[in-house]
Amino acid sequence: MASGFFSRAARALRPSHQHSAFSATLLLMVAVMLSRVIGYVREAYIAWAFGAGTQTDAYVAAFTLPDWLNYILAGGTASITFISIYTRYLSQDKQQDAKKTFSAIITIITTILVIMIVFAEFYTTAFTRWYFRGFTEDQVLLCAQLTRILLPAQIFFYVGGVVSAVLLSKRLFLLPALGPLLYNVFIIVGGVVGARRYGISSLAIGALVGAFAGPFLVNALGAAKTDIGFRLNFDFRDQGFREWIKLSIPLMLGVSLVTADDWILRFFASHGAGDITRLNYAKRLFAVPIAVLGQATGQASLPFFARLFGEGKREEFARLVNESVYKLVAASLLMSAWMMAAALPIIDLVYRRGRFHFQDSRETAVYFFWFALSLALWSAQALYSRAFYAAGNTLTPMVASTLLTIASIPIYSVLYRTHGVVGLAIASDAGILLNTLAMVILLDRGGLVRVRDLQWKEIGKAFLTAVAAGAAAYYASYMLPVSTSKAQNLAAFAVRTMVWAVVAWIGLKVMRSELPGAMRRKKATAEPSTEIAEDTSAGV
Incomplete structure (x- = not known):
């Protein structure tokens, strides 16, 4: 049995191994967890070496313009929209059409992206001074310098994203x-x-090199072995390219709160020294369970969702979506309870060292507490x-998301004026609540995924x-309050954590919850797509 397990694990770790929905989800969850662990080391190093002040605020803010540029060209979602088209071509055995469309998307959009980056390099300082109005002149100049280093990385993110598709x-x-x-x-x-x-510019240089080596080079080397067939192709009339543009235009013109939340937080928090940094530390740590629970599952599920829908299996499609959402939401609710109850010791143990002090931990933990409240919403929204x-x-969700994002800005403004930086974290929760409710209603009314079929x-x-x-773990905090002692905080x-785990286990047992069994049940998640995996692999 043990040898069989290790044999399957070894096969799953081969770059050429074709995964099922279950193994893909498991692999991506592990990979995302490792990435977030390394991301924690990254943030912990930055906190240790540079603390939370005006310099780190400038560094975090420097990602804003590159993120905008990436978003305008649907760079962050290029792989999402391309997967549906490319998967359909493969299922219809149109290999040459798939190669032509892939080449056109890479060639044309990359050319436009290079032109936009050159233009942005000239106006970086003006943009920084306009957007971050609370920055000092020294912060503006530092932020502009870091931004210029980060801008070319968007080429590697974009091309790597399409190749990964x-x-x-x-x-x-x-x-x-x-x-x-x-x-x-x-x-x-x-x-x-x-x-x-x-100095802190070394982080931006590392990010540029990392964008080339990671998202771009690794995927390019892997795709080169799959007969990807890339050729320079400026054919704007290619049918697949035009379809991709049609799907991507809403993503290019629309704004989703999932992305815009960070931009809005930075805009309002730029007036206080270290506020952007502390918000960023809290949000990045909060992003760990989001990525593991929501994004990894969503990324793994998309090809299977697309194939089920493309083959007209609408009932299986809806059932798989609802089953996935149920598991994610239920697990996220339990995780939120733990994160909120243990917010301060988590933040203090993760970040406090070097130039990041206990007072920074206390402030960051408050933001983390409020972000943690909305974990289930972020996870569900991803699916x-x-x-x-x-x-x-892509048109319907992006129109709704854009309208809701615009409508949410006054919420951020009011809560920031009345509750300070804490109000921004609360506003983030309110915004993602509206966004997720909109997705649920639109899917239900469109007859794609019925909300009544969710396991309420x-x-x-x-x-x-x-x-x-969560309540039991919170009241347990009175037994051992957090202090400046690392040992006591541990x-x-x-x-x-122990109180939370025990009460959660007892609660699920008393409630006779199906969640533990559902999380262990491989077939429940992968059943509709197992047929796909078998059909596809039959000809390999």
């Missing part, structure tokens, strides 16, 4: 999973090697949005269990 469409998940790992590693290496000579993309509909009773059991476990973390 080819691998995902062929159910090759290992190499796309490695890209973020290398990206984070190079940021750390850049800081460690170059901090003395280049619901991919259900739309799999159905070939089981979600209710998880919610009640989470409330009980003990406080252990006590809160």
Whole structure:
């Protein structure tokens, strides 16, 4: 049995191994977890070496313009929209059409992206001064310098994203999973090697090298072995390219709160020294469970969602979406209870060292507490949005998301004026709540995924269990309060975690929840797509 397990694990770790929905989800969850662990090391190093002040605020803010540029050209979602088209071509045995469309998307959009980057390099300082109005002149100049270093990385992110779509469409998940790992590693290496000579600019240099080595080079080397067939192609009339543009235009013109949330937080928080940095530390740590629970599952599920929908299996499609959402939401509710109850010891143990002090931990923990409240919403949104993309509909969700993002800005403004930086974290929760509700309603009214078929009773059991476990862990904090002592804080973390785990386990048992069994049940998640895996692999 043991030898069989290790044999299957070895096969799954081969770059050429084609995954099922279950193995892909498991692989991406592990990879995302490793990436977030390395991401934690990255953030912990930055906190240790540079603390939380005006310099780190400038560094975090420097990612804003590159993110905008990437978003305008649908760089962040290029692989999502391309997967549906490429997967359909493969299922219809149109290999040459797939290669031509891939080449056109790479050639044309990369050319436009290069032109935009050159233009942006000239106006970086003006943009920084306009957007971050609370920055001092020294911060503006530093932020502009860092931005200019980061801008070319968007070429590697974009091309790497499209190339990874080819691998995902062929159910090759290992190499796309490695890209973020290398990206984070190079940021750390850049800081460690170059901090003395280049200061905080060394982090931006590391990010640029990491974007090339991780998201781009690893995927390109993997795709080269799959007969990717890239050729320079400026054919604007290519049918697949025009379809991709049609799907991507809503993503280019629209704004989703999933992306815009960070931009809005930075805009309002730029007036206080260290506020952007502390918000960023809290949000990045909060992104760990989001990525593991929501994004990894969504990324792994998209090719299978797309294939089910493309083959007209609408009932199987809807059932798989609802089953995935139920598991994610239920698990997220339990995770939120733990994160909120243990917020301060988590933050203090993760970040406090070097120039990041206990007071920084206290402030960051408050933001982390409020972010943690919305974990289930962020996780569900990741799956619901991919259900739309799999159905070939990007216009509806992006129009709704854009309108809701615009409507949410006054909420951020009011809560910031009344509650300070804490109000921004609360506003983030309110915004993602509206966004997720909109996705649910639109999918239901469109007849794609019926909300009534979601396992509401089981979600209710998880919610009640989470409330009980979170409350018990919170009151356990009075036994061992957090202080400046690392040993005491580790003990406080252990006590809160143990109380949460025990109460959660008892609660699920008393409620007779199906969640533990559902999470262990491989066939429940992968059943509709297992047929796909068998059909596809039959000809390999």
